[in-house]
Amino acid sequence: MIEAVGLTKRFGQRTAVDDVSFTVRPGLVTGFLGPNGAGKSTTMRLITGLDRASAGTVTVNGKPYAEHRAPLREVGVLLDAKAVHTGRSARNHLLALAATHGIGRKRVDAVIGMAGLESVARQRVGNFSLGMGQRLGIAAALLGDPATLILDEPVNGLDPEGVIWVRNLVRHIASQGKTVFLSSHLMSEMALTADHIIVLGRGRIIADAPVSDILAQAKGAGAVRVRTPDIARLTGLLGEPGVVVTNEENVLEVSGITAAHIGELAAHAGIVLHELTPIASSLEDAYLALTQDDVEYRSTDEGSAA
Amino acid sequence: MSAIVASSPGHLSRLSFGGILRSEWIKLRSLRSTAWCYAIVIAVTIGLGALYSLNTQGQGLTADDIRGLAVGSSTLGVNFAQLVIAVLGALMITGEYGTGMIRSTLAAVPKRVPALIAKCLVFGVATFVVSAIALAGTAVASWLVLSNNGIHADFFDGRVLLPLLGAAGYLALIGVLSLALGAIIRSSAGGIAVALGLILVAPLILRILASVTRAVWPVNVSAFLPNSAGGLLWAYTSGPTAPAQSGYIVLTTLQGGLILGAWVIVAFVIAAILLKRRDA
Numbered sequence: 001m002i003e004a005v006g007l008t009k010r011f012g013q014r015t016a017v018d019d020v021s022f023t024v025r026p027g028l029v030t031g032f033l034g035p036n037g038a039g040k041s042t043t044m045r046l047i048t049g050l051d052r053a054s055a056g057t058v059t060v061n062g063k064p065y066a067e068h069r070a071p072l073r074e075v076g077v078l079l080d081a082k083a084v085h086t087g088r089s090a091r092n093h094l095l096a097l098a099a100t101h102g103i104g105r106k107r108v109d110a111v112i113g114m115a116g117l118e119s120v121a122r123q124r125v126g127n128f129s130l131g132m133g134q135r136l137g138i139a140a141a142l143l144g145d146p147a148t149l150i151l152d153e154p155v156n157g158l159d160p161e162g163v164i165w166v167r168n169l170v171r172h173i174a175s176q177g178k179t180v181f182l183s184s185h186l187m188s189e190m191a192l193t194a195d196h197i198i199v200l201g202r203g204r205i206i207a208d209a210p211v212s213d214i215l216a217q218a219k220g221a222g223a224v225r226v227r228t229p230d231i232a233r234l235t236g237l238l239g240e241p242g243v244v245v246t247n248e249e250n251v252l253e254v255s256g257i258t259a260a261h262i263g264e265l266a267a268h269a270g271i272v273l274h275e276l277t278p279i280a281s282s283l284e285d286a287y288l289a290l291t292q293d294d295v296e297y298r299s300t301d302e303g304s305a306a
Numbered sequence: 307m308s309a310i311v312a313s314s315p316g317h318l319s320r321l322s323f324g325g326i327l328r329s330e331w332i333k334l335r336s337l338r339s340t341a342w343c344y345a346i347v348i349a350v351t352i353g354l355g356a357l358y359s360l361n362t363q364g365q366g367l368t369a370d371d372i373r374g375l376a377v378g379s380s381t382l383g384v385n386f387a388q389l390v391i392a393v394l395g396a397l398m399i400t401g402e403y404g405t406g407m408i409r410s411t412l413a414a415v416p417k418r419v420p421a422l423i424a425k426c427l428v429f430g431v432a433t434f435v436v437s438a439i440a441l442a443g444t445a446v447a448s449w450l451v452l453s454n455n456g457i458h459a460d461f462f463d464g465r466v467l468l469p470l471l472g473a474a475g476y477l478a479l480i481g482v483l484s485l486a487l488g489a490i491i492r493s494s495a496g497g498i499a500v501a502l503g504l505i506l507v508a509p510l511i512l513r514i515l516a517s518v519t520r521a522v523w524p525v526n527v528s529a530f531l532p533n534s535a536g537g538l539l540w541a542y543t544s545g546p547t548a549p550a551q552s553g554y555i556v557l558t559t560l561q562g563g564l565i566l567g568a569w570v571i572v573a574f575v576i577a578a579i580l581l582k583r584r585d586a
């Protein structure tokens with residue numbers, strides 16, 4: 001369980017995280033989405049006490065991270081940049097981290113195995129590829145078999161097999177009643193992995209809702225392509241609030257209204273339609289719409305986050 | 307990658323200072339640069355000591371001269387070794403900032419200061435042991451060469467043994483001082499520059515100032531710098547000290563050691579406060 005209240009982080013003039021409140025619940029995979037520079041990595045560093053909050057508080061399982069007697073068993077964290085000395089072997093890196101908590105060699109070798117790093121564990125990390133470094137970071141996060149897992153862009157640089165591994169891993173960990181919080185840029189990946197999604201934009205929460213709600217929202221947001229010989233009259237009929245009509249070389253793209261509704265309106269007015277095609281809106285479109293227009297979601301956000 | 311969950315980390319595992327010390331020890335010995343720097347320290351100290359002894363002749367030396375020769379030849383390499391140790395000390399922590407490792411370190415030890423203490427202790431003790439080995443090796447080499455030249459020095463005489471031990475302590479303290487400076491500066495280039503600046507450049511500037519202005523104060527200020535104050539720990543002191551020229555400060559071995567200790571403590575406290583306050 002991660003609970004942030006009024007969490008704020010300023011870097012000089014720039015407010016990276018702006019009065020953010022949210023709860024990440026156990027037993028679920030919570031996805032953390034947002035465009036570049038939204039403040040996802042900063043939020044994750046604030047949770048683990050690596051960055052000092054300018055205002056507000058954040059606790060993990062009821063206490064600030066640093067107050068726990070065995071921090072690595074409370075929280076396992078993968079940070080965005082490689083947090084490993086390039087001159088050290090992967091195994092020695094893990095052994096050094098494990099030693100702080102008296103975690104034994106067996107567990108170190110176990111996480112190396114889980115991450116598929118057996119063959120390179122004794123190589124210097126400086127020679128690792130992006131994906132191998134990522135696997136090492138995830139292995140380090142798993143060392144303490146933590147109650148809360150925080151992963152900043154875990155699939156970044158992973159091959160398809162690695163992506164599926166991470167997906168299964170986090171689902172499995174959440175199913176054990178643990179808390180999983182992972183950031184990503186890919187809405188489609190989150191739709192497969194997460195149960196709940198928090199979207200951040202310019203340091204503020206834009207959406208905080210179950211994945212199913214966001215998917216439903218995405219479906220409703222699809223546009224409809226319409227062709228008709230009577231463009232002027234149809235456009236007039238569609239002049240309701242919330243409906244947007246764009247005309248491109250006599251093909252209309254209408255959003256904010258369903259294809260069925262357009263067809264009914266046209267039939268009532270006796271307008272001939274040559275085409276009426278719903279355009280499937282991708283999840284990424286829905287996500288882009290979300291991050292472009294935060295006002296639409298603010299009410300739901302305040303309902304659930306406060 | 308087959309199994310998703312394997313052996314648990316054990317239910318007794320928790321953060322402890324002993325664990326942090328062990329962690330820092332693993333870190334120290336798992337970097338090649340550490341082994342290289344320590345090997346250089348040992349090789350150079352022994353090599354310079356033996357070379358110096360080669361060029362000495364036994365005619366007309368007093369017992370005091372011989373003891374001075376024994377200390378002088380054995381510690382000749384310290385002036386060079388301290389530079390290697392200073393660089394290594396700064397790199398101990400700036401290497402972690404440069405690579406991002408510091409975030410892993412501080413995520414595991416979120417109270418932060420225990421990690422810095424452990425780093426200083428482990429590096430200080432390791433450097434002391436390596437330096438003691440280097441000095442013991444030089445003593446043996448010097449003894450062999452000097453005996454060959456007809457000079458019979460007693461290395462177990464306290465007036466010889468203590469400066470040699472002092473040299474090992476000096477190198478360890480210079481190392482920890484550089485580590486603390488590295489923790490304050492955080493970048494490798496900057497940390498090394500400041501550490502070497504304090505050890506090498508500051509005394510030089512003061513010496514130039516002294517000769518240009520013919521003033522006494524640059525000399526007196528210089529006496530309090532880490533290398534000149536700390537240098538008293540491994541200087542050979544013959545019987546009664548020569549009377550000081552008026553106006554010039556003369557420090558005893560103990561005072562010199564305490565002043566170097568004060569440098570280390572002040573730098574450490576500043577480093578600890580900044581470590582606690584700053585974002586990792």
Ligand SMILES: Nc1ncnc2c1ncn2[C@@H]1O[C@H](COP(=O)(O)OP(=O)(O)OP(=O)(O)O)[C@@H](O)[C@H]1O
Pocket residue numbers: 011014015016034035036037038039040041042043080
């Ligand atoms: N140490 C720092 N000093 C100054 N500004 C910073 C620092 N860290 C982050 N920022 C700024 O804070 C903002 C949020 O950055 P952050 O890395 O948290 O975003 P993010 O959501 O993780 O982005 P991305 O998707 O690109 O990883 C950015 O504008 C960034 O420039």
Ligand SMILES: [Mg+2]
Pocket residue numbers: 040041042080152
């Ligand atoms: Mg980021």
